[in-house]
Amino acid sequence: MFSMASIAEQIRECTVAVTGAGGFIGRSVVGALVEHGANVRALISAPGQPVSVLHSERVRNLCADITDKAALRGLFEGADVAIHMAGPPSVSASFEDPVEYARVHVCGTAAVLDECRRTKMKRFVYLSSAEVYGQPQTNPITEQHPLAPRSPYAAAKCGAESFISTFTATCGMSSVILRPFSIYGADAPSGGVVSTILRMARFEDSIVLGDLSPIRDFCHVDDLTAAILGSCVVRLESSQVVNIGTGKGVSVGDFAKAALTLVGRSIPIREDASRRRCLKTEIQKLVADPMRARQVLGWKASLSLEEGIRRSI
Numbered sequence: 001m002f003s004m005a006s007i008a009e010q011i012r013e014c015t016v017a018v019t020g021a022g023g024f025i026g027r028s029v030v031g032a033l034v035e036h037g038a039n040v041r042a043l044i045s046a047p048g049q050p051v052s053v054l055h056s057e058r059v060r061n062l063c064a065d066i067t068d069k070a071a072l073r074g075l076f077e078g079a080d081v082a083i084h085m086a087g088p089p090s091v092s093a094s095f096e097d098p099v100e101y102a103r104v105h106v107c108g109t110a111a112v113l114d115e116c117r118r119t120k121m122k123r124f125v126y127l128s129s130a131e132v133y134g135q136p137q138t139n140p141i142t143e144q145h146p147l148a149p150r151s152p153y154a155a156a157k158c159g160a161e162s163f164i165s166t167f168t169a170t171c172g173m174s175s176v177i178l179r180p181f182s183i184y185g186a187d188a189p190s191g192g193v194v195s196t197i198l199r200m201a202r203f204e205d206s207i208v209l210g211d212l213s214p215i216r217d218f219c220h221v222d223d224l225t226a227a228i229l230g231s232c233v234v235r236l237e238s239s240q241v242v243n244i245g246t247g248k249g250v251s252v253g254d255f256a257k258a259a260l261t262l263v264g265r266s267i268p269i270r271e272d273a274s275r276r277r278c279l280k281t282e283i284q285k286l287v288a289d290p291m292r293a294r295q296v297l298g299w300k301a302s303l304s305l306e307e308g309i310r311r312s313i
Helices: 004-011 024-034 069-076 098-116 152-170 193-203 221-233 254-264 291-299 305-312
Strands: 013-021 040-043 060-063 083-084 123-127 174-180 182-184 207-209 218-220 241-245 269-270
Touching: 004 221, 013 024, 013 069, 013 123, 024 221, 040 069, 040 241, 069 098, 069 152, 083 098, 083 182, 083 221, 098 123, 098 152, 123 152, 123 218, 123 221, 123 254, 152 174, 174 221, 182 193, 193 207, 193 241, 193 305, 207 254, 218 221, 218 305, 221 241, 241 291, 254 269
Parallel strands: 013 040, 013 083, 040 060, 083 123, 123 174, 174 241, 182 218, 207 269
Antiparallel strands: none
């Protein structure tokens, strides 16, 4: 079974190279790696972008473009594990700049994989997204569900996954592709639905959202972080694709109600149709089947929705 104590014992003194280390999830992962005694090489951002330096004697910070092969060589040379999380995360923004999303997620992943091959990396952990499934044919969704991306972001994630499957099949490098569902936490990007709900619940006179009906599998970043660390050390017979979610669907409206309960406020929750995403890209229900995560990683989400919201607040 999944045990953070066992993971900590295996990861202590390992050298872990992390891309996307300056992002919301990246900061959580690097913090957990340091806490458990790993040495971290952190690619935190591209040059000219806002920098979130990670202060620890166990972290070596690096700023470089994700396609900078010389920088990647220095990042991966001699490392035990690569965790690849770099790339812009917004579905809506990907429609505004699809070329950049393809460059970073697809070409960037190809560059990362090539340097991992050259440096003889043994384990590659990739953070994909449940967005690759598109409009589900069934819920909950297993990893065998067809991929049907509905945004440039999701299409780019599918492309990156294809490169990973090709490289790991031919280079002797094992991989874990994680497909997280709706990840939230205290430092989540400000434009996301959870951050919007929590801000409005605390500071506004009402919670106003485009649509209260979509159902999502809300998984706290601490649970995802534990799954990522477990993926670094788990014994694998072959490369794996694994959903990361709770297996429970919660509507956006019910999430807002739970947030209000936990902040101790009673304000209206209402819809504003002008805030809705394009109906052609909206996915009404997206819930994980987490069975493979239990089988492969021994992992399951440990935080209830209430505890996750409390930590986020």
